Every structure is written in structure tokens, then in C-alpha cells.
Amino acid sequence: MVRGFRSFHPxxxxxxxxxxxxxxxxxQHPMFLALATVAILLMNFMLDGGLELRKWRAMILIMAVxxxxxxxxxxxxxxxxxxxxxxxxxxxEAIWQGVMIxxxxxxxxxxxxxxxxxxxxxxxxxxxxxxMPQWALLTMLSLRFVPLLRKRxxxxxxxxxxxGFSLKTGSVKGRxxxxxxxxxxxxxxxxxxxxxxxxxxxxxGYGLGKRSKYQPYYMKKRDWLAFxxxxxxxxxxxxxxxxxxxxxxxxxxxxxxxxxxxxWLYWILFFMMIGFPIWTEGKxxxxxxxxxxxx
Amino acid sequence: xxxxxxxxxxxxxxxxxxxxxxxxxxxxxxxxxxxxxxPSGSGKSTLLRLFKPEIAPHGIKEGTLFFQxxxxxxxxxxxxxxxxxxxxxxxxxxxxxxxxxxELIFGMxxxxxxxxxxxxxxxxxxxxxxxxxxxxxxxxELSGGQKQxxxxxxxxxxxxxxxxxxxPTAQLxxxxxxxxxxxxxxxxxxxxxxxxxxxHRLEELFPIASRVxxxxxxxxxxxxxxxxxxxxxGTHKTMKSFxxxxxxxxxxxxxxxxxxxxxxxVKETRQWLQGxxxxxxxxxxxxxxxxxxxxxxxLKEVDYQYSKxxxxxxxxxxxxxxxxxxxxxxxxxGTGKSTLLKVIGGILKAxxxxxxxxxxxxxxxxxxxxxxxxQNPKLFFIQxxxxxxxxxxxxxxxxxxxxxxxxxxxxxxxxxHLQNQHPYDLSGGELQKAALIGSLLVEPTILLIDEPTKxxxxxxxxxFGELVATLVKxxxxxxxxxxxxxxxxxxxxxxxxxxxxKITVTxxxxxxxxxxxxxxxxxxxxxxxxxxxxxxxxxxxxxxxRVKSPF
Numbered sequence: 109m110v111r112g113f114r115s116f117h118p119x120x121x122x123x124x125x126x127x128x129x130x131x132x133x134x135x136q137h138p139m140f141l142a143l144a145t146v147a148i149l150l151m152n153f154m155l156d157g158g159l160e161l162r163k164w165r166a167m168i169l170i171m172a173v174x175x176x177x178x179x180x181x182x183x184x185x186x187x188x189x190x191x192x193x194x195x196x197x198x199x200x201e202a203i204w205q206g207v208m209i210x211x212x213x214x215x216x217x218x219x220x221x222x223x224x225x226x227x228x229x230x231x232x233x234x235x236x237x238x239x240m241p242q243w244a245l246l247t248m249l250s251l252r253f254v255p256l257l258r259k260r261x262x263x264x265x266x267x268x269x270x271x272g273f274s275l276k277t278g279s280v281k282g283r284x285x286x287x288x289x290x291x292x293x294x295x296x297x298x299x300x301x302x303x304x305x306x307x308x309x310x311x312x313g314y315g316l317g318k319r320s321k322y323q324p325y326y327m328k329k330r331d332w333l334a335f336x337x338x339x340x341x342x343x344x345x346x347x348x349x350x351x352x353x354x355x356x357x358x359x360x361x362x363x364x365x366x367x368x369x370x371x372w373l374y375w376i377l378f379f380m381m382i383g384f385p386i387w388t389e390g391k392x393x394x395x396x397x398x399x400x401x402x403x
Numbered sequence: 404x405x406x407x408x409x410x411x412x413x414x415x416x417x418x419x420x421x422x423x424x425x426x427x428x429x430x431x432x433x434x435x436x437x438x439x440x441x442p443s444g445s446g447k448s449t450l451l452r453l454f455k456p457e458i459a460p461h462g463i464k465e466g467t468l469f470f471q472x473x474x475x476x477x478x479x480x481x482x483x484x485x486x487x488x489x490x491x492x493x494x495x496x497x498x499x500x501x502x503x504x505x506e507l508i509f510g511m512x513x514x515x516x517x518x519x520x521x522x523x524x525x526x527x528x529x530x531x532x533x534x535x536x537x538x539x540x541x542x543x544e545l546s547g548g549q550k551q552x553x554x555x556x557x558x559x560x561x562x563x564x565x566x567x568x569x570x571p572t573a574q575l576x577x578x579x580x581x582x583x584x585x586x587x588x589x590x591x592x593x594x595x596x597x598x599x600x601x602x603h604r605l606e607e608l609f610p611i612a613s614r615v616x617x618x619x620x621x622x623x624x625x626x627x628x629x630x631x632x633x634x635x636x637g638t639h640k641t642m643k644s645f646x647x648x649x650x651x652x653x654x655x656x657x658x659x660x661x662x663x664x665x666x667x668x669v670k671e672t673r674q675w676l677q678g679x680x681x682x683x684x685x686x687x688x689x690x691x692x693x694x695x696x697x698x699x700x701x702l703k704e705v706d707y708q709y710s711k712x713x714x715x716x717x718x719x720x721x722x723x724x725x726x727x728x729x730x731x732x733x734x735x736x737g738t739g740k741s742t743l744l745k746v747i748g749g750i751l752k753a754x755x756x757x758x759x760x761x762x763x764x765x766x767x768x769x770x771x772x773x774x775x776x777x778q779n780p781k782l783f784f785i786q787x788x789x790x791x792x793x794x795x796x797x798x799x800x801x802x803x804x805x806x807x808x809x810x811x812x813x814x815x816x817x818x819x820h821l822q823n824q825h826p827y828d829l830s831g832g833e834l835q836k837a838a839l840i841g842s843l844l845v846e847p848t849i850l851l852i853d854e855p856t857k858x859x860x861x862x863x864x865x866x867f868g869e870l871v872a873t874l875v876k877x878x879x880x881x882x883x884x885x886x887x888x889x890x891x892x893x894x895x896x897x898x899x900x901x902x903x904x905k906i907t908v909t910x911x912x913x914x915x916x917x918x919x920x921x922x923x924x925x926x927x928x929x930x931x932x933x934x935x936x937x938x939x940x941x942x943x944x945x946x947x948x949r950v951k952s953p954f
Contacts, residue, residue: 230502252501255543266750267782270768270775270851271841272799289785297781300827301496307458308497312510312558313484322508323518 112392113155113385117331118231119238120338125223127342128382132215134346135354138204139367140378141211147383148218154389160221168217172210179206188362201358204365208356222385230324237321245319257298264290264297334384341381348374405472406565406597407431407454412466414449414621423449423462425621433564434595436588438608438629440645441618443830443860447601450618451567455489456480470565485514488563492570492858494550503537503545507557514561524560532556532586546736548579555586566590568600573858576736576886581607603860606647606925609633610667617642630662644861648889648925651941655948672929681935682949696725697761699880700747700849705756706904707739707746716742717753718904724849729871729881731895731912733888733922738901740884741778744851747882748775771800774847778854780838784826789818789837792826793844800845812840816870832863836870843874850874852883856890868894892916892924892939913939 114121132144152161179202186199227235229251237244265275273286309315327335348354353374357363367375408431414424424446431437439447453459453468457480468475470487478486491497500506507528511521529535532552537545545553551571558566566587572580584607590596591611602608609615615632617624619642625635636642637654646654649672650665656679657664666672700723707717716739724730734740745751747758749768758765760772777783786792790809797805813819816836821829829837835855842850852871856864872894875881884901885891891898891912898915899906900922908915916923916939920931924939931937938944 248500248505252499252542255541256495259543263777263779264782264785266745267775267777268785269750270748270773271783271796273785293782293785296827301493304491304493304496305499308489308491308554309499309509310457311455311484311489312561313481313513314509316480316484316513318515319512320515320517322505322512322521324504 113388114226116334116388117325117327118227118235119327120331120334121226121231122235123335123338124384125219125227127338127345128219129216131342131345131349131378131382132212132219134349135378136208136212137354137356138207138211138365140354140375141208141215143375143379144215144382145211145218147379147386148215148222151222151383151385151389152218154386154393155222155225160225161218164217164221168214171217172214175210175213176206179203179209185359186362187360201362204356204362205358226385234325241319241321253298257294260298261290261294264293334388338381338384341377341384344377345374345381348377354378404433405430406433406470407599408469408472409450409453410467410469412450412453412464412468414446414453414460414462414464416460416462419462421621423621424453426466427623429616429623429626431565431597431599433597434591435597436591436611436613437597437599438605438612438615439599439601439618440603440605440615441624442641442862443832444620445618446621447618448569451489451569451599451601454487454567455483457483458489481514484510485561486564488558488561488566490551490554490558490566490568490571492573494547494554494574497554498542498550501542503534503540503542503553506542506553507534507560510557510561528556528560546579548575548582551575551579551583552586555583559590563596565597565599568598568602570601570603570858572602572604577888578735580604584608584611603645605645609647609650617645628662629667630665633665633667634660634662641862644865648941649929652926652929652944655941655945669925669929673933676930676933676935679934683936683947684949685947696727698723699726699761700724701759702747703757703759705746705753705758707742707751707753715904717746720756720905722899722906722909724880724882725897726880727875727878728896729875729883729894730909731891731898732882732884732901732906733886733891733898734884734901736886739904740901741853743901744775744853744882744884747849748773748851750775771845772847773849773851774842774845776835776838776842776850776852776855778857780834781826783838783841787825788823789826789829789841790822793841796841796844802844805844808844809840812843816840830863831858832860832866835859835863835867839867839870843879847879849880849882852881852885854885854887855883856885856887864890888916888922889924889940892927893942913943 132141135141135144149161152158180198181193181196183202183205184197184199186201188200190198190200190203192198233244233247236247268274268286268290269276273289275283275287275290277283278286345354351370353371356365409427409429412424412427413422415422427450439450441447449460453464454470454475456475470478470483475483498506500509504525507525508521511524516524529538534553534556537549537553542550555571568587572583575583587598587600588611591598600608609629612629614626615629616626617632617636624642625632627635633646633650633654636646637651637658637660643651647667649669650667652672653660653666653675664675666675702720702722705717705720706715708715720743722743732740732743742751746753749765784792786795793809794805797809802808810819813822816839818833818836818840821833821837826834826837855867859867868890871881875896883891883895895912897909898912899909900915901907910918916927917937919927926941926944927937927939930944936947938947
């Protein structure tokens with residue numbers, strides 16, 4: 109979908125991730141965090157059908173369960189004593205805290221999975237070059253070298269293995285010696301070749317004057333709208349935190365977990381902000397479905 | 404108008420006693436297509452680089468270079484970078500960025516173009532070059548030919564008035580090379596861009612060049628039109644090998660030809676042959692009574708796949724290699740030629756099929772049986788000097804009397820004076836020979852050669868071909884994969900065509916090329932269905948055509 113969430117200007121996307129991260133860390137309340145978990149999981153499915161999530165699900169689950177179980181075990185403060193485990197008190201407050209920490213973890217990790225899907229390397233370099241143009245260029249140059257060096261090392265290994273120098277067979281000492289020789293060859297060879305790269309860069313005027321940077325992204329009207337939306341909803345969400353509406357008070361007195369009054373308003377606002385990708389991506393999905401039916 | 408010129412230019416490298424360029428004065432007019440040729444080390448690349456002061460070699464320079472009538476030192480570096488575009492030999496090493504778009508705009512960014520300008524120019528250029536499908540690709544997904552076109556495109560985005568090219572097609576396969584040269588011809592004819600190209604592959608360049616300049620040992624030998632050049636060089640002993648084969652065929656007939664009648668391509672040769680009456684001796688059938696050589700290596704039903712999800716590169720491949728032959732395996736890019744060689748060499752393990760050496764199944768090669776000469780001979784060396792490399796290798800394989808054998812080989816191949824040099828300081832031809840010595844040191848029975856003629860000048864190519872031919876006569880079996888049709892036709896004893904993962908045909912070299920219509924030598928294309936008996940190589944024409952010179 110060309111006009112989905114991913115098509116926003118990288119700075120808008122970065123802004124969303126900053127706000128979302130902040131909101132997740134500040135809003136320590138099971139009701140808010142549960143909502144965020146649902147929203148972010150949904151977002152994962154919308155962006156790539158949950159492929160990336162499936163790769164990481166075991167690790168995320170293990171971490172979540174571990175924190176959920178271990179927090180009450182270590183946190184010994186509260187008023188509502190539930191039971192004793194291995195001669196240690198287990199408090200209701202500590203259990204709620206465990207729920208909140210593990211939900212925060214799940215949210216942040218799954219949000220980061222979408223970050224990798226949305227902020228692709230070229231967008232990342234673009235953002236990076238805004239801050240440090242020289243370093244961004246260096247990154248681009250080194251990015252080119254990773255596959256190149258890998259390929260070259262493989263080639264060296266292939267040719268040398270017929271000559272009888274191999275990393276796969278022979279004594280450990282012999283293999284280590286061959287390995288060092290291969291790396292040394294890779295280094296001399298690559299240095300030799302990169303002189304040509306330097307020549308070709310110089311021949312195209314590198315280092316002669318101030319470099320300009322191609323801007324593949326520019327702010328469109330919808331980017332400005334998104335910017336305004338994020339700014340307004342983000343500040344409101346921050347304001348709600350400042351009021352204390354999104355934080356579950358554990359001590360000295362445990363607050364009821366179910367929301368009441370004004371808290372519902374902030375709950376909706378929080379959902380609107382965290383769910384920003386769901387609106388933008390979902391709109392496109394609906395459009396596609398609708399269009400296809402006409403066709 | 405003169406766009407480039409040199410006046411009494413001499414250049415000497417540091418620590419060198421003989422100058423690399425001696426008293427060179429040339430003028431290149433706007434819109435000309437100039438080819439600089441000559442053996443390796445004759446100073447042509449040095450001359451090209453002197454026009455780009457930022458990358459010019461260090462040394463003592465005398466005389467002046469001019470760009471648009473102005474001495475080069477008065478041209479600002481920015482103007483130089485923009486107006487004189489340079490393409491180098493290795494397609495891979497010239498690329499700085501990791502994706503196509505970034506690479507295209509690299510030069511424009513250096514010169515401070517705005518995003519709008521870049522976008523417009525890239526759009527234009529991508530359409531002209533047909534780079535559309537490649538625009539979002541990573542560099543390592545491109546083929547060599549595509550990389551070189553990308554290099555050319557990224558230079559052209561700066562709108563240079565002169566293109567300087569330093570052996571741009573040396574590392575490309577013949578089809579990609581032809582495409583590249585056609586692109587240069589278009590740029591020259593449709594946009595009037597001045598082109599100065601250093602190249603060894605002259606078959607395609609002679610018909611389109613407006614001038615050819617020949618260097619030898621830093622001296623300008625000739626500066627004239629392609630046809631005049633043929634006439635001048637026709638009698639030269641070594642330089643002759645630079646000429647297109649059709650011109651050489653013509654010179655067999657007319658030793659003192661008129662320049663304007665000399666054919667430079669297939670079409671012209673055919674026209675000339677129409678008006679000619681050629682008599683020939685029916686070639687005597689090679690006596691088939693000769694002892695049938697015994698197979699040394701048999702491959703049966705070999706499959707190879709790089710990974711489970713990619714299509715098979717080799718599929719159900721059968722191949723028999725006989726003792727003492729020189730088998731050339733030809734085929735287009737990506738048909739799996741190099742893969743086949745690696746499977747034979749045991750670098751890659753086939754998923755299916757068997758390989759038998761003298762009737763016995765091969766599990767693991769002993770290094771004494773098979774040796775491998777890689778496409779890039781630099782990879783052969785892991786020591787600082789070539790001699791150390793040989794000693795290291797001999798030690799590894801427990802060779803007796805290695806010193807004597809090394810010296811013998813070094814003398815035999817004529818590179819004994821280079822034995823204490825670093826391998827990277829050798830020229831292409833010398834390095835090729837050094838790697839060949841290394842692979843012969845263990846006295847293998849089979850030698851595998853991958854693409855040996857890449858980047859070699861005609862003279863080194865001939866020297867290499869003859870050297871290997873002697874080794875074959877001495878009993879070595881050679882399996883070579885190559886794109887170089889002319890080289891295979893001249894030296895190989897049998898040829899195989901690899902297609903869709905199988906060997907489709909294997910025949911004696913002569914029959915193989917005789918029966919092919921498209922995949923064959925220039926001379927065969929020129930002489931098939933003509934009034935003369937069709938020949939594959941010049942050597943064959945010399946042997947069976949009864950050439951009567953009217954002069």
C-alpha cells in the first residue's frame with residue numbers, strides 16, 4: 109500500500125515512535141498497557157502479516173512470563189497479602205506491578221519489531237544524515253563493503269582449498285594458520301582494490317566543495333496533518349500523565365484497576381495516539397478491499 | 404575545435420630509468436572517437452590519467468596538457484571533475500555506494516546539485532539507459548555488465564564533454580562488452596561526446612573509431628585512421644595481433660593493400676569475398692585411426708543447486724574428459740560454467756551424480772591430481788612474494804627438491820627475474836603465468852582454468868595460449884571455461900557448450916565452430932556460405948586457402 113503508514117516522511121515516523129515509546133513508559137496502568145499491547149500486535153499483523161512477530165514470539169513470551177512470575181517474588185511491599193510462597197509474602201500490588209512491567213516489555217519489543225519494518229535502512233540513513241552528514245556517508249561506504257568482503261573471503265577460501273589450504277580440514281594449528289593467511293590476503297587485496305574506489309570517487313569530484321544531499325523525502329500536506337495530530341494527541345497524553353490519570357497508584361493505597369470518569373477520556377486519547385498506524389494503514393486496507401470489489 | 408591536446412609530453416615514474424611516456428604530442432578534436440592501443444605497460448593508461456590531475460600518478464612530468472585550448476593546470480578541479488568523465492577497468496571497484504540510485508547521484512552530490520536538479524537528471528538518464536528495473540537494487544545484485552553501465556551513467560549525469568575510458572570492457576563477457584561499446588557509439592553519434600578509450604578488445608572498436616593511436620614503450624608509433632592503421636601494422640611482427648581478424652584475413656591476400664578497401668567487420672569481409680575467387684585444398688580428414696585416448700574424468704548425472712529454493716545450476720550433466728586434451732567449455736553468462744569447474748575441482752559438492760577419475764570414483768581429490776587456476780590470479784597468492792608462495796606450497800605438499808623445480812619452471816615461463824616481487828606488482832600476463840607455475844608445482848594431471856583471458860592484451864593472451872598448448876603436448880589435461888570464442892577456437896582441442904545446466908554438445912574445436920551459426924568466430928561468420936571454403940581461424944585459412952595475390 110503506497111499510502112499506508114510507511115509512506116509518511118521519516119521524521120514523522122520517528123516522531124511517532126518517540127511519542128509511543130514515551131507513552132508506554134509513562135503510562136504504568138494495566139488497562140492502558142493492555143490496550144497498547146492489543147494495538148501494537150494488531151499493527152504488527154497489518155504491516156507484514158505477523159511474519160516478524162512469529163520469528164521473535166518465543167523470546168518475547170519467555171521474557172514476559174519470567175518478569176510476570178519473578179516480580180512478585182522480589183517485590184515485598186504492599187498492603188494486600190495474598191499468600192506465602194517459599195516462606196515469602198506475595199502481595200496483590202506486586203502482582204499488578206509484574207503485569208505492568210511485563211506488558212511494557214512486550215509493547216516495547218513488539219513496537220521495535222515494527223520500527224524495523226517501517227524505518228528501513230535507507231530511511232534510517234536519511235534521518236542519520238540530517239544530524240551527521242559525514243558519518244552517514246561513511247556508513248553508506250561501509251555498507252557496501254560488508255557483502256564485498258564476505259564474497260571475497262569466500263572466493264579466497266575456494267581457491268585456496270584446491271591448493272590444499274583449508275579451514276574445514278586439517279589440524280587446528282594448520283587451520284588457524286591458513287585462516288590468518290586468508291584474512292591477511294583479504295586485507296591486502298581489499299586495500300589494493302579500494303585504491304581504485306578512491307580514484308573513482310576523486311574523479312567524480314569528491315572532496316572538492318560542499319556536498320549536497322539528495323532528499324528522497326519531502327513533507328507533503330498529509331505529513332503536516334500527521335505532524336499536527338501527533339503533536340496534539342501527544343501533548344494531551346503527556347498532560348494526562350501529569351494529571352496522574354494513566355498511572356495506577358500502588359502505594360500507600362492501591363487504586364481500583366477499573367477506570368473511572370476522566371480516565372476513560374485519556375484511555376481513548378492514548379489509544380488514538382498509539383493506534384495512529386492502525387488508522388492510516390487500516391484506511392488503505394479497507395480501500396483496497398472496496399476497490400477490488402468494484403473491479 | 405581541439406578539446407584535448409598534449410604538447411611534447413614526457414612522464415617518468417619515480418625510481419624508473421626509462422620514461423613511461425616520451426615526447427607525446429596529440430590533438431583530439433571535439434566529437435572524435437579515439438582509441439589508444441598498445442601492449443600492457445606502453446603508457447596509454449598513464450596518458451589517460453594525466454588528464455585528471457587528482458588521480459594522476461606521481462612522477463616527473465614535462466610538457467603541457469591542454470583542455471579546450473587552456474593548459475590543464477589552469478582548469479579548476481570542479482570543471483575538470485565535471486567536464487572530463489572517467490570510467491575505469493574494474494566495474495566493481497569503481498562503485499562507492501551500496502545501491503544504484505545513491506551511486507548515480509554520488510557525483511552530482513559532490514558538485515552540490517540541488518535535489519530537484521538531481522531528480523530531473525536521474526529520470527532522464529534512467530530512461531536513456533533503461534536502468535529502471537535496477538534503480539532500487541543493491542549493487543551486489545547486478546551483473547558485471549550492468550555495473551559498468553551504471554558507472555558510465557553516473558559519469559554522464561555530470562554532462563561531461565569528454566569521456567576517458569581505461570579498458571572499460573576488459574572484465575566483461577563478450578556480450579556485455581559489445582553492449583557497452585554500442586552505448587559508447589550512441590553517445591558519440593547522438594550526443595557528440597568526445598571519446599578517448601584505452602582498450603585491448605579492438606575487434607568491435609575498429610569499425611566505429613575515427614582515429615587509432617598506437618603506443619609502444621611510451622612512444623607514439625602511429626596516429627591515424629583505423630584502416631590506415633591496419634595497413635601500417637599489417638607487416639609488424641607483434642603489433643599485428645591487435646588488428647581485427649577480418650582485416651588480417653584481407654592482408655593475407657593483399658600485402659600492399661589500399662587502406663580504403665580493407666574490411667573491418669563481417670559485412671565488409673563478405674562483400675569483399677563475393678568479388679574474389681578463392682581456391683582451396685580440401686582439408687585432409689584427420690586420421691581417425693589414431694589411438695582413441697582413454698577417458699581421465701567422467702561425470703555422470705551431476706546436479707548442483709546453491710540452495711534448496713534456487714533453481715538447479717547444473718542438472719543431469721554428463722561430461723567425459725579424455726587424457727591429454729584441452730577441453731574448452733563455453734556458454735553464456737550464468738549458465739553455470741564456473742560452478743561446473745568448482746564441482747570438478749571439489750570446491751563444491753554435487754547433490755547428485757558421480758565423478759570417476761580413471762574409472763575410480765572420486766570422493767576427495769588428492770592435490771597432486773587436480774589443480775585450479777582461478778579467474779582472478781591474485782587470489783592464488785597468500786604470501787608476500789611469488790617465490791615464497793611456491794616454497795610455502797612445496798612445503799605443504801612435501802615436494803622433494805622444490806628449489807630446483809621452482810627455478811626450472813620460472814625459467815621455462817620466463818619470469819625468473821620477478822620471483823622476489825609482490826604478486827600485486829606484476830602485470831596481468833605475468834601474474835597469470837606465476838599462478839600457472841603455482842598450480843603446476845604439484846605436478847597435477849588435470850588443470851582447471853577459469854576464464855584465463857580476462858583483461859589480457861593480445862600479446863599476453865597469445866603467450867599464455869602457447870604456453871598451455873606446450874603443457875598439453877607434454878601430457879597435461881586441461882579443462883577451461885571461457886567466454887573467449889576466438890581463444891578457444893585457436894587453442895582448444897575440443898569444445899563443449901553448456902546450456903540449461905547440461906552439456907548440449909561436445910565436438911572437436913573445428914567442427915564445433917563450423918556448425919555454429921551465431922556462437923562462432925568472426926572469421927567463420929565472415930566466410931560461411933561465401934564463395935570460399937569456410938574457415939574458423941586465420942591459421943586454418945592460411946593452411947587451406949590457396950591465396951593468390953594479384954600483386
